Amino acid sequence: MKRSRYGTAYVILVLLVLALLAVNVCAGSVSIPFSEVMKILGGNQADAVFTDIVLQIRFPRALAAAILGGGLALSGYLLQTFFHNPIAGPFILGISSGAKLVVALVMVAALGRAVQVSSLAMILAAFAGAMIAMGFVLVMSRVMEQMSMLIVSGVMIGYICTAITDFIVTFADDAEIVNLHNWSKGSFSGISWDNVLVMSAVIFLTTFCVFLMSKPISAYQMGESYARNMGLNVQLFRVVLVLLSSILSACVTAFAGPVSFVGIAVPHLVKSLFGTAKPIWMIPGCFLGGAAFCLLCDLLARVLFAPTELSISTVTAIFGAPVVIFIMIRRKKERG
């Protein structure tokens, strides 16, 4: 009976992702009928303006939201596992902001020399930033006994990185700085097919690696001592976990900037939907859930005050932050 619940949950998530993909492509400042979209995607002759909007703007953007959302949720899930803390996530621990800082530095430097930065280089820069921030968080976790203090120090690291980024962005003078500014607030806009190709390669590969780790993750959930007794090399496992979650959040940050709360809210919602925390179900579930969540948030960001676009983090925070509060209240209750 449990398996049927998992099955139902997957069906719901997949349908949700597909439906939201469709809506995201159809809706916007120019509304395009679904039949028209199908025609365009099928390669048939259609209205030229519509074709351009769908193929060059909306479809890659929707795909990016789905892929990056999935990666972000998964990254959050890994960090929660790592710290045994349900409110850990790449944004709250400052990892996204660290990635953002280094990417901003690289972009400003590149713009100054009029060099085009490739997607891969952006990811590498973001990864370097994520690792630096992660390093800080890990050092903090050694010093801080309490998990709540760890979170607070993560938030502080995030603020510092954001402040420096803002500083750089403010004083870098270039026409493209407007883009940079949008990006540094978090946005799925301006994604090209090349970007989609690179991000899907990185994220899908990493997700696959994470999925292969579902058994060790399940051991780690029992606590380190028991995990060790089950034959898990805890040191190695922790390193791999940090690397994978950093790659995921770095990739997201490189393309969409820092996106808040997805990493915390989605794993929690998916856990409730599945009624289990078993990694073998959670990993694909988180990915689909993150995809659906970001598609929905991006849709709202675009449509709600069209033609003005909200930053993605504004929308994700509205949905995500209450979930965090809810988790904390429930944890308090459980501890009595």
Added chain:
Amino acid sequence: MSEMNYLYTEGLSVGYHGVPLIRNIALGLKRGEILTLIGPNGAGKTTILKSLIRQLAPLEGAVFLDGREIHSMGGKELSRKLSVVLTDRVRPELMTCGDVVATGRYPYTGRFGVLTEEDRRIVHEAMELVHIQELSERDFLQTSDGQKQRVMLARAICQEPDLIVLDEPTSFLDMKYKLEFLSIIQNMSRTRNLSVIMSLHELDLAGRISDKIACVKGDRIDRFGTPEEIFSEGYVQELYRMTVGSYDERTGNLELDAVKGEPEVFVLSGNGSGTAVYRRLQREGRAFAAGILWENDLDYPSAKALAAEVVSVKPFCRIAEREMERAKELIEQCRQVICTMDNAGEFYQELQELIEYAKRQGK
């Protein structure tokens, strides 16, 4: 000898951050044997156990399991020989007790940890063995501490080890479950030739279940041997540096501090009838004398622990003149005499005489 041992240590020193806490540990146990670590709180029992299960690197020396140094084994190999029940709080999210038990199958499952029919059967068996079948679908976090402890034992069992290491496994269990828990362990050691190493605070239980006992005191294993060798008179008080109360090694009788001073009550008792009275007097803070007791009387251990003075006779001997005199002296001295006896068989006449004597004294 050590070659026959399933687990043994050689010159083992354990501790944290390079600072040895306990040095020169030489322990050993064979298949099917139960070894218990006893010693005061903070003596380092957990540190030793952690070193034995490779969670803590030894500072000196080595631990050998099945003839091989444990640090030379792979994680999987070790996990098939050794399982643990620790004091760490486990807080798995949304896992039923059945799920938690099934994590014990980890070393045997494939790449994704999917359980086979065989695995499920073993999980089911382990749960039956510790009587927690009815908890199978219950959320682990919703169970009591005692239930959690039994779930963790079932988990350790279904890992199918040759050796189980348990750190204070009985701490959260009530009387019934303590006995049940230890008898499961005893059965496993007999029927499956399972070796067990654990730490216990209950000395009486340790003395009953253990084939070998190691006493951790200061920076060493003070004694290591069979319970008979360990529990010599007065040793427990020394081991735990007890300054209050007393412990009787032979009977496991634990008593609070005796009330000191001149006895004001004389308790004529025997055959187990006096113990409750002694304890009541102790609670009321009144010093008392007890007699005349044979040293093998049921009342003797607590009388010896609680009375200001005990008039006693060697086992199976007649009461002599000397003891009668002393008893009479005490009766004269005390304000009150309590008699808890109604029949003492052949030797009753002497006691009867004392009762008469007390009555004549108007007490």
